[in-house]
Amino acid sequence: MADLQFGVSIRGTDIDHVTAIEALGFDSVWTGEHMLFHGPVTDGLITLAACAGKTSRIKIGSAINLLPLRPPVVVAKAVSTLDVVSKGRFIFGIGVGGEFPKEFEACGVPHHERGHRANEAIEICRKLWTEDHVTYQGKIFQLYDVTMLPKPVQPGGPPIIVSGRSEAAMRRAARLGDGYMPYLFTPERYAESLKKIYAIASAQRRDMSCFTPYHLVFTALGETPEEAHRLAVEKLSRRYNQPFESLVERYCALGTVKECIERLQRFVDAGAGHIILSPLCDDEILGQHLDLYARDILPQFR
Numbered sequence: 001m002a003d004l005q006f007g008v009s010i011r012g013t014d015i016d017h018v019t020a021i022e023a024l025g026f027d028s029v030w031t032g033e034h035m036l037f038h039g040p041v042t043d044g045l046i047t048l049a050a051c052a053g054k055t056s057r058i059k060i061g062s063a064i065n066l067l068p069l070r071p072p073v074v075v076a077k078a079v080s081t082l083d084v085v086s087k088g089r090f091i092f093g094i095g096v097g098g099e100f101p102k103e104f105e106a107c108g109v110p111h112h113e114r115g116h117r118a119n120e121a122i123e124i125c126r127k128l129w130t131e132d133h134v135t136y137q138g139k140i141f142q143l144y145d146v147t148m149l150p151k152p153v154q155p156g157g158p159p160i161i162v163s164g165r166s167e168a169a170m171r172r173a174a175r176l177g178d179g180y181m182p183y184l185f186t187p188e189r190y191a192e193s194l195k196k197i198y199a200i201a202s203a204q205r206r207d208m209s210c211f212t213p214y215h216l217v218f219t220a221l222g223e224t225p226e227e228a229h230r231l232a233v234e235k236l237s238r239r240y241n242q243p244f245e246s247l248v249e250r251y252c253a254l255g256t257v258k259e260c261i262e263r264l265q266r267f268v269d270a271g272a273g274h275i276i277l278s279p280l281c282d283d284e285i286l287g288q289h290l291d292l293y294a295r296d297i298l299p300q301f302r
Contacts, residue, residue, distance in 0.1 A: 004268060004301050008290065009063050009216060009278040012042025017286060018051045022058040024294035028091065029055070030063035030216075030276055036103040038241040045078050052086035061091035063181065063216055063276060064163040068096055068114040069107045072121035072141055073148070076128040080152045088153035092125075093181055093214075094118065095163035099240075115168055116140060122160055122176045129157030161214055167196075174200035181214035181276070184251045187263075190215060191270035215272040217264065220254040220280040221289055228254040235280040252280070257296045268301065 007028030008021050021029050029051055033044030048060045060082075067075060083090045096114040097103070104111045120138040127134045128148040136143040152158055162169055162177035165184065173180040174197045182193060194213055201208045218236065222228030232248040248254060253263035264275060281289045 003273060005274040006298055006301070007059070007061065007274065007276040008293075009276050010286075012044070012047035013040065014283070014286060015047060015050055015054065017290060018054045018058075020287060021290060022055045024290060025298065026058065026294065028059035028061055028274070028276070030061040030093065032063050033066060034097075034100060034103060035066070035069060036106055037100055039239065045082060048090070049082055049085060052082065052089065055089075059089050059091055060086055061161070061276075062093045064093045064095040066097040066103075067094040067121050068109055068117035069103065072117075072124040073128065073143070073146075075121060076125040076148060079125065079158060080129060080148065080150065083152035083154055083158050084150055086153075090152075090154075090158040091161060092158040093161040093163055094122070095169070113140065115172075119172060119176065122172075125160070126157060159212070161212070163216075170197050171200055173197050174206070175204065178210065179212035179214050179274075181216055183216040183218075183278075184247075185215070186250060187266035187270045190267060190272065194271045212273050213271050214274045214276060215267050216276040216278055217267065218248075218252045218254075218278045218280055219260060219293075220248070220252060221257065221260060221292060222255065225255040225259065228256075228259075232280050253277075254280075257292065261297055261300050264297070264301070 005027040007030055008026050009030040010017060012031055018029055031044055031047050034041040044062050044065055051060045079092055096118045098114055101111050117140055120141050124136055124141060127136060129152050132147040133145050134143050135145055159178035161179040161181045162173035163181040165182050170193055180197055198208060220228040220232040222231060229248060232252050232254050233244050236244040253260045277293060279286060279289050
């Protein structure tokens with residue numbers, strides 16, 4: 001599948017691997033963020049600015065930016081700047097978060113407003129990136145005759161990829177997004193979510209010809225399926241502070257190289273156009289695993 005692309009999601013503490021990820025032939029590199037969480041998580045946009053400085057070809061993307069936690073003008077400025085310094089390589093993955101309510105409280109953002117704030121923020125960002133003398137009247141945010149410069153390098157601004165697993169996220173992607181990026185989905189649920197998104201967009205007569213279906217997949221390679229299962233359970237249970245014993249087989253690509261390829265193929269068959277691999281392994285062997293993905297998995301799809 002010539003148009004299929006592959007990216008890698010890394011933690012902010014792993015950015016020393018970014019130059020290797022580019023050299024290995026991946027199409028994109030991603031990182032996420034939380035203000036407060038169960039373990040160490042860096043600021044996503046600052047981390048991606050560092051990634052931009054270490055690379056020259058690869059796309060850099062947020063997977064994801066917690067859009068409601070910042071004022072939209074602040075976000076629009078940071079993203080525009082990141083697109084400029086990366087020479088137009090930024091992909092803006094956004095979500096509303098919510099699984100860790102304390103960070104909303106700490107940021108002074110009402111938890112129940114996060115969806116509406118995200119919707120208005122997307123509209124404001126697009127206006128600031130493409131228009132001068134912007135006036136905006138929303139329920140939460142208002143702007144009066146403001147102009148933001150410099151504009152992003154990419155015409156219209158970086159593509160906005162909506163993440164999330166809820167019906168509201170699918171509606172947001174269909175109405176406002178340039179793509180959709182769920183995670184912890186089965187291939188069947190992934191296919192069904194895309195069907196819903198395209199149906200909503202069709203009802204609104206929205207052109208989806210440039211819409212890109214992404215999927216973030218947690219991956220665990222092992223010499224045996226049991227070893228990969230143990231690794232996935234250990235890493236995800238610690239990351240999300242909840243048991244994953246009964247979930248990893250359902251949602252992850254894990255096992256031997258052959259088994260991971262078969263699982264990823266099911267997402268390709270379900271409609272994915274850009275797959276983001278999120279390796280679950282010990283820090284000291286991440287480089288080895290990236291080599292394995294590039295050598296043994298990517299060529300099977302190209």
